[in-house]
Every structure is written in C-alpha cells, then in structure tokens.
Amino acid sequence: MSVPRRLKAWPSWAAMFVVAVALLAIGSTRDSGPLNPGDRIDAISRRVACPVCDGESVFESRNPASEAIRAEIRASVYDGVAADDEILSAIANSYGGKVLLVPSSSGFDALIWALPAAGLMIGLVGLWFAFKRWRAEAAALGVPTEGDYDLVEQAREQHRGTSDD
C-alpha cells in the first residue's frame, strides 16, 4: 500500500472525526456573552411585522409605525426585560397577533409546520419504495453471467469503433 493510500485509511478518518467534533464542541459551546442591546433589538424586530406596510418586518421598514415599535422594543431591552418572548407578547397584545412573523404551532397555523414535515416523510418514503422496487427488479434479473459480460464488452468494443471521440 502506497503512503498516500495508507494516509487515507480508516484510522486517519477516525482522527479527522475526532478533530472535527472537538472543534465543533469548542465553537458551539463557547460563551460569547450576552447579545449587545443593538443586536438584541434587531433580533426581536426581525420577528415583528410592520403593522401598516406591505410585508416588511419592523427591522426592515422605515415607516413611522415601525419606528414606534422599534422604540418600544428598544425601551424594553434597556429596561431590562429578560425574555424576548415577553417583549413579543407585549407587542402582540398592543397590535394583535397578526404582527408576529413566526406562525404559532397550534390550530390551523400548525399546518405550516406540519406540512413540510409531511412532505419530507413523503419524499423519504417515496425514495424507499423506489429503491425497493429497483432492487426487486435487479434481483429478478439474476446475477450476470460470463456471457452477459462478453456481450457488454462486445457492445463497448463496437461502440469504441463507431465513436466520434
């Protein structure tokens, strides 16, 4: 076995896996501290629709109504309201639930979460059935004989002879 091939053997893959998991663990668990107030205001305002615009969030919109909601969010953040959801609830109480850009997971709105999951399941089940059918078809053909391989080789030879390449 040549050196490059040995290098690519499974122990090297195991080492790579360990390094990758360690890096992911270090990066994803490190404490980068709380969000600065500006970032937190942005994160919350991205989840609220401008009540009078056409499909813009409070974060994007320059409408005075959005400016007012952003000011409310800013005031709540600087007043030390602990949870983002608390701030969002207060806004929903003032302006109605329709200003929240993330649909709820109950009632009719739950469909928007359930249907993609159902779509994924249908896709996976469809693939499973397709491969099951293809495997059954392949099994029905039986194992190729030497004669089959000879036929294929003849066809390839013939093809090479007529190919434009």
Added chain:
Amino acid sequence: MSAALGNAGLLIALVAASVGALATSVAIIGENRRALRQAPIYAAIIVAGSALAVVAMQWALFSRDYSIDFVQRVGSSTTPALYNVAAMWSALEGSILLWVIVLALFTVGVALRFAKRRDDELVAWALVVMYVVMTFFALVSFGPASPFAPGATVPVGFDGPGPNPLLQNHILVLFHPPLLYLGYIGFTVPFAFAIAALITGRVGEGWLLETRRWALLSWGLLTIGILLGGWWSYEVLGWSGVWAWDPVENASLLPWLTGTAYIHSVLVQQRRGMLRVWNLSLLVATFALTILGTFLTRSGVINSVHAFAAGEVDGYLLGFFGVVVLVSLGLIGWRGDALRAPGRIDSPVSREGAFLANNVVFALFAFIVLLGTIFPLLVEVFQDRQTVVGAPYFDRLSMPIGLILLFLMAVAPVLPWRTASAGTLRDRLFWPAWCGVASLAVAVVVGADGLAPLLAFFLGGFAGGAAGRQLMLATRRQGLRGLVGRANGGMLVHIGVILIAVALAASNSYTHSATLTIGRGERVEWSGHSFEFVGVSTEVTARADVVMADVLLDDTRVYAPAVTTYLQQGMTVPTPSVRTGWTSDVYLTIDGNDPPATDADEVVLRVFVKPMVLWLWIGGAVMAIGTVLSALPSRRSRRPTDPTSALITSGQHV
C-alpha cells in the same frame, strides 16, 4: 402617435403569434412540409411587432407623451435618461411589455437555432407552444394590461411623478428586472420542447439534448437576476440585508429551485435514460411557477413591497396557469407508458442516487417556500383572519435544508455512476473532508460560534474541497480546457454557491448593529471602528434634494449616508453608505426618515458591521463564469448512450 404605433406593434405580434400557432399546427397535422418551412417567419413578424411596441413606449417615455395613461403614471421630465429606460418595467403594463419582447426574442432565437430543421415535427410543435405562450402575453398586453391605454386629459404644463423613487436611485434597476425576466422566460424554450416531445411521442433523450443550453442559459440568467436583486436591496433599502423572504422575492426563488433540481436530474436522464416523468414535471413546474409568480406579483392578492399595483390581469394569469398545468399533466398521463424508465438506480450511494436526493431536497425546499408564501392567503380563505409569514419562518426551515445541500455538494461530485464502494469514498473524500476540517478550524480560531454556522463552514470547506479536487483532476489532464464543459463548469458553479452559502452563514450569524448618536466633531468608538460626524452636506437638483451626513470612518475616509427627498413624489428615501472590505462591511445609514438639518449638532446613525458580504457578490460572479463554462462543449464530449463508469459486481454496494 406613440400609442398608435405601440398598439399596432402589439396587434402585429398578437396576430402573428396566433396565426403562427394555428397555421403551424395545421401544417404539422396535414404534413404540409412547405407550410412547415414557413413557420419561423411568424417569429420574425412577432419580434418586429414587439420591437415596434417597445420603441413606441420608450419614445413615449422620453418625449413625455402624456396622452398615454402609463406615461402619466411613471413618466417625468426630471427622471434621468437611464432611469427613463427602466421606467418601462416599473409598473404592471410596461413589465408585461418587457415580457412580450423578451419572449419574442427567445421565439426568434429558437426559430433561428433550428432553422435547418424546420420540417422536424419536434421543432415545429415547440414553435407552436412558443407561439401559444406568445399569443397569451401579447393578448394580455394588447388588452387588459395595455401600456398604451389613453390617459385622462391633463392640464398644460403637467409633469408626471416618474417611477417609484426606489427604482431611480441605483444603476442595478437597469439590469436586475431584465435579467430576471430573461431567466423566467428562457425556461419557456425547454418547456416548449418538453410539450413537443410529449405530443410527438419522442420522449427519449433527444429533446433534452436540444434544450440543455437553453435551460442552462435561463437558469444562469435567473441566478444573476436574483443576486443582482439582493445587491440592489443591500445598496438601496437601508436595512443591510440582501434577502427578506418577501413574497415577490419568493416568486423568483421558486422557479430557480425547481430549475436547479431540473439541471441536475436531467443528467440522470441523459446518462441513464431515467426520471423522464420527473424531469418533465420539473420543467412544467418551473414554467408554471413563473406564471404563478407573475400572478402573485400582479394580482394584489399578496402584500409585498415589490408588488405592482393590482391590475386586471389576475384572472388571465390564473387561467393560463391552470391551462398550463392541466394540459401538461394531461399529456404526461397520456404518454404514461412511453415514459416508463427503461433502467433503474442500482444504489443510493451513486451519482444518480445523490441527484435523486438533491431533487427531493430541492422539491421540499420549493414546497416550503410556496407554502410560506401562500399561507396567509389560505388562512384568509379558511379562517377569515389575517396573518403574516416572514423571514424567521423561512430562515428556520431553510437552514437545515441548506446544510443538507452543502453535504450533497460535498459528496456527489466524487461518486461514480451506478454504485460506489466504501473504499472509493474513503479515498476520494479524504482531502475534501480535511478541507472542511481546516475551514472549521479557521472559523473557530477567528472566534466563530454557534453550531449551525460552524456546520456551514465545515460543510462549505468539505464541498469546496470536493469541487476543487474535481477541477484539479480535470486541469491536470487537460490544462485550462479542464475548466470547460458541463461537469467541470458545474464544479465552478458549486464553488460560487459555496462562497454564497458561507458568506450568508457568516453575515446572518455575526452581524452587529448599533444606533449611535454622534455630536458634530465628536468621535465615537464602537465594535472596533471609530465614527466622527464631520457635518452635513447637500445636493440639490430639479429631481431631488439629497442631504448627507458626512462621517469620517476609522480616520481614513468620509462616508455619506443620505436621505433623498424626491420632489415630484414628496417621498424621502434613506440611502446607506457602505465601506466594503474583504472580511467585513461597515454599513452606515441615517436613522429614521427625516434628513438632518444642515446645521445639526448631532446625527443619529444605524451602523451595521457585516462580515463577508463581499463574498456574496464574488460567489455570484463565480457562478456566472461557471455557468458559461458549463454551457461550452468540453473536449471529451460523452454521448448519453456511452457506458457508465462503474460495473456492478456483487458485494460492491455500500
């Protein structure tokens, strides 16, 4: 005069398209070869009529012909010449006219490209389909969405408002919509050939080969159009983002998603003769979604900042969408037996298995985007209440999908056709996987955190390594010609996509912002940068007053975020000023809508520090170059009937 010429042009296009469709159909059915050879002549007449209408509209806009209603709404003597050109597609009627001329150009392109095969039934039926689609759009433009409808009498000295101010303050407005339309409408060509293949029963791989470059060209143009839209949003709208999951943006993304699935799965059909129904369905879906997107944008049923004012075209577009879907599905059902695939996919761990997985993921992605876009409509219909579905929903669901696609981009290029052994994967994926680990290590060292972005950096490096490996092998064999051709150009496109994915992961995860109040002459430090408010400057023109806050950034250069007041509309538009850098942008915009006073003692700025945004645009350029290279013929062109790369032997499956 302009109105008469424009109407005449549209009428010529309408008559030529409808007569062309009818006469060519009759000629095919009657096997009248002489009449068939005349079929392309209608395309020439269509393009002449459409061009006449466009020239008439441009002349009306430039000469401020206020006898026309459309010009009254979007024309103005104060609009600069370049934006006057773009005014044509700034409102519904002109945008349909743009559709008409682009479709006419594609129709004549098909007629010229296949001029030597005019009596081939496949080509003739494809032309019939193009003529039918053209008839529909010419009818809409001549009828309910006429850009030449007479306007009300206006007083002497009347001047129109001009286009929406947001559509006249950045040069990208000239390119973004036409490129998007070229992409949308270009998919009419493969769709027309698909329908022609179904009608003629020639449902093998021939029509795919005929339309491969048309599909690729359309996909490339749609990609560039979408990216330019993101760039325009970033440079103009002042919220520092490139994509807001707005319904109209989603309408452009939907055909891109199904089109992307198609240009991958079509390779399986070309190579293995499989997935015929699936490929036809993807093409029909892509074309139908362009019509559905046009309906959503122009009917007023969905709220969007991009939408045109509601017109009278919604019924027409919805009806045409229904016809396209029903006829296409009917034809696919009719040819059901002929479409049965002669082969099978031997193993999920194979190139075609990866393409299939790619297609399932893209189809799911398209379904999610469509569902999120029309869900407010469904809620209104079934629950009689209003709701909105915004970016957080799409972000949440698209993130895992993006990661899966990056994984597939990493693995698929090294997979052989038919099946792969564990040893093959171990050897071929070794260095790409280390590229992923290296990319992850760099990210961790520079302080990146959060599982999702870190996974994106790892998979981005992994996929980049896989694409780089393929390109290295190809260029080692063939020199620079190794970059040309479907597979290798495609790898370059992958590298562009990876750059965009990594840039989006970084900019969405690590953007910092603050609202800074800075006194005149004061220097404020924030996020490693210094900001000094130097003063206020102004620019006054007949069209607009521009008030700029001059801010010295990092003691190096003055940047000038502005508020522009458009005098005709009385509308203020804040315009950001951006310092672009290799690793991050500093994005400055004046807070609020009101321009600062010229003697203001302080200015309130919204400041964003956004990492890696430049790489979005570089990724887009790489994708464009890759698309062109993949459309060029490679030296080692392979016939679709060539033997596949791996023989199946027992026990080789993994």
